[in-house]
Amino acid sequence: MEQTTFTDSDGVVWSVREDGADDPRALTADVPPGTTWLRFESELEVRRLWHYPDDWRGLSDIQLESLLDRASTVIARFRPATHSAVGRGATLDPRRSAPSPVPPKTTRADGSPVDPDRRDKK
Numbered sequence: 001m002e003q004t005t006f007t008d009s010d011g012v013v014w015s016v017r018e019d020g021a022d023d024p025r026a027l028t029a030d031v032p033p034g035t036t037w038l039r040f041e042s043e044l045e046v047r048r049l050w051h052y053p054d055d056w057r058g059l060s061d062i063q064l065e066s067l068l069d070r071a072s073t074v075i076a077r078f079r080p081a082t083h084s085a086v087g088r089g090a091t092l093d094p095r096r097s098a099p100s101p102v103p104p105k106t107t108r109a110d111g112s113p114v115d116p117d118r119r120d121k122k
Contacts, residue, residue: 006061008068014042016056016064040068044078047071 003017019039038056040047049071053059056067 002057004057004064006064008061008065012042012044014040014064014068016040018056019048038067038071040071044076045073046075048074 003015005013005015007013017039018036020034020036038049038052040049047068049067052067056064059067
């Protein structure tokens, strides 16, 4: 079975192969024998595309990503959280910034302003 690999614009590596109802590994509960589709598989997801060009093997990464965008998700795999700080303000998504520290207090309890360059001496 011929398979190709490409990397999408988000950096996810996908393997693509033609799959079919005659393949014993295929999910084929309601698919007639002889039916084929493209199977896109990444570490976290499997997608299926029913209608695709015969020359899909010669397509560029951009063209394959366009087909991927039209495919429906068959399996979504989720990884368990591995960082113990989750729930205390931490994030697992490296693209999201961590919560900012508490800003210094700028007013006193009575509402008067605090001058950060002057220390109260009593």
